[in-house]
Amino acid sequence: MSDLRVALLGCGTVGGGVARILLEQPERVATRSGRKIELKKIAVRDISKPRPDCIPASLITRNVAEIFADPTIDVVVELMGGTDIAREYVLQALMAGKHVVTANKALLAEHGVELFETARKHDRVIAFEASVAGGIPIVAAIAQSLTANQITAIQGILNGTSNFILTAMSEKGMSYSAALKEAQRLGYAEADPTLDVDGSDAAAKLCVLAQLAFGLNVTVKSIERFGISEMNSIDLKYAQELGYTVKLLAEAWLDGKDVAMHVAPVLLRNTDMLAQVRGAHNAIQIMGDVVGETLYQGAGAGEMPTASAVVADIIDLAVGRAQATFQAAKLWQPSGKGFRLRPSTRVRSRFYLRVLVADKPGMLAEVARSLADVGISISSVIQHEAVEEHQGDVVPLVIITHYAETGKFRTALEHINRLPGIAAPGVHFSMDD
């Protein structure tokens, strides 16, 4: 079979890793592909930047148009990031008759319909294993391996930075800011960690997974997101006391004809498989109506793990698997596939609520009354006699509710926050199960 010729757009961390595999392991890649894979060009913005030694200078170009114009290039691998120029280039590549491999979840979440329609029109394929959870083959799991199932729930630890920080806070008793500094020192967090810790990064990945599992066209903006930057160690301690672990979860689950989705810190039972995922790892738990629960875990980011997924997509194109999957999966249809996104106020959950209340009779009764007024019943309560952090005339009150609609819980919370004797607005999290 003829060689498969590949060009990269972008040669940062992941691009460097992909180039390294293709250039340093040509026999391995050819054996797995049944044909030679030739890395033909790498387009970069800054031609003077140093590159891995294995990359010959002759491969590097600043001229992207040259790649689209080269009829011998079969596959364009988009590793630039961003959603504007990346969108433009992916469209051009498809229109020029090239398959596209991308690791860009934000691009798919934002422009999936347009890109996939263009690919279908030009009989080309978009492959995107690397866009979610790095080297963990979660896209293949849903799009190929679990096809006998209707997926009913996805729960993912999709942001390694946040999981590293929460693990450090919870296991070492560190504050949020100390744990963030530690993550930055070790290279798990960027100088500006906003997109990681505010849930945006995980939300873009969740959009991709929700498309795969539910055919749902949804953008990051339409998903309710809560991050971890306001996380207080005291809530992690109360969670532990209750037998729970807090994880930043990206969740999507089926509720009738609706899909409920959010990214939020969630209290998981300690025995839950996801509760045991520590450090910078990613993990995704998938519930299927036939298979039950399956869990996928590994490095969710980084040069080589993500490159592993990109090269798997290239090999899938070489052997024809990517084409078969693209055609069968019919992703990012303009009309969606029949499921709707449930409005966030109507998403049901159990809730953890912590409020600082005046140390006087009747406060528990008033808080409980506010919940009862909207029909929410209480599952358990913690009120300790004294807590170091809050000596004097206020005490923390922790309440676990039964299942309730988010909107109703918020109505109750607004009421609670206005009660005389409430020292600070209530802190709340969703709880699993």
Added chain:
Amino acid sequence: MSDLRVALLGCGTVGGGVARILLEQPERVATRSGRKIELKKIAVRDISKPRPDCIPASLITRNVAEIFADPTIDVVVELMGGTDIAREYVLQALMAGKHVVTANKALLAEHGVELFETARKHDRVIAFEASVAGGIPIVAAIAQSLTANQITAIQGILNGTSNFILTAMSEKGMSYSAALKEAQRLGYAEADPTLDVDGSDAAAKLCVLAQLAFGLNVTVKSIERFGISEMNSIDLKYAQELGYTVKLLAEAWLDGKDVAMHVAPVLLRNTDMLAQVRGAHNAIQIMGDVVGETLYQGAGAGEMPTASAVVADIIDLAVGRAQATFQAAKLWQPSGKGFRLRPSTRVRSRFYLRVLVADKPGMLAEVARSLADVGISISSVIQHEAVEEHQGDVVPLVIITHYAETGKFRTALEHINRLPGIAAPGVHFSMDD
């Protein structure tokens, strides 16, 4: 596209589940396949046995030959188990021009080369996702998703029965026999649990994984196997004291040009992802030279989880993915792929050793000397003043070694077992890391 017509050989637990999905979810299966999948015949031994209500009597036949002779049947799904008649039927199906889907790890481990050669000769495909770890897509992970990697190590909890028993022993302090009874009562263990608890079942699955990862042709008999039926709670307690959890692991790892393999109870650090896999679950940790560690976890057996994998293979055949993978992966080549099985005596490991010794001076020195004589050094020792189970004149001595060749360790152990003052032969396990 034309319908894909399927026949099942066998209609036990898994066969019933497969029939249920194909008959009760025809639209789902057709949508994922891009064509209709028709269940045309189900061959059974005992035609009078009750079947799930969804199966029309007209599908059931005792005449297997009718299936092979029917030119409209595209796929034969072998779910009979066993290695003699199953081999015969799979060969006949391939020679009659049918693709084969099988869940039969023992068949592949025993006759893989012959079956795959026959499939290649007749331009047919054998798909076998269901043969290892039920609904966990581990075959696809290795054969498709991790193709950028040289797999360097596989560690699997591949037998749910054994893991259930070890979890119950370790978490509830149950004896082996009490835990086995509990497993039988809950349906996790069969009346005769031999193949589950002696490591044979896990070894057959490991043969399949070693073929996928290393191209190694190896049969169950050539793998060293230790089971859990001799497991004593006291060793689980010592393991806990040391920060370890005992799991029955099926392991294969690369050591130069050799692949070391065994099935054995192994001490894993409590923080290891596999140490946290509880109950009847299966889990497989794969180490790749590009991706690092990835873990796959879920139900490893049972009607519907295994049926999920079988139907995924049928859908893969319908969309053409299975054909692409079969051709590219080149499995069970008569010549193997360059790796050799390392003789078990030369496999290196750390060891846990517990011996009952006379409570007199010099015993530790003599045991340590026996290890030192073959060049094995000691990493740590536990010798308590008194242990309830062994009052009187003997005390247990627990020794953890550094890495050593299994053969040398056994030489030392033979010597230790013959020392005056040794009250019972030493109990030993491998340790991870």
